[in-house]
Amino acid sequence: MTLTIYTKPAGCFACTKTKQKFTDAGIAFREVDLTTNPAALEFVEDLGFAQAPVVLYEREGSEDCWSGLNPGKIAQVIAIETAAAA
Template structure:
């Protein structure tokens, strides 16, 4: 499973909380700062259609899903997928 979290590191409560939830569950992720990475910002806004951070993208067994914003139920779902 791969997990990428596109974040705004300064002042983004949802970003901080999402990272904390995955870290607490022991799930490794790649963090991408959209304030310093123009390609990442373009990807989440133009390709995925999001305008709110964080944007979480995960892939497991060839299946990909993503969402925007703090979403504890989606985080829990990914944690459960990781543990199966």
């Protein structure tokens, strides 16, 4: 499992809440700062996203990707990872 969250750290409520939900659930993730990493910014723009955070979740050859605060997607990933750890 790989979970990467592309963020804008300063003043991004959706970024903060997304990271908090995964942290509270004990789900490890890698954070990439879009404001200091031009290649990452280009990557998420190439995916078609213009809103942070951009979350990229990869598991067993499949991937899911979304942008913005998305409680439903966050809960789905937490449920999958919690079940896998059991």
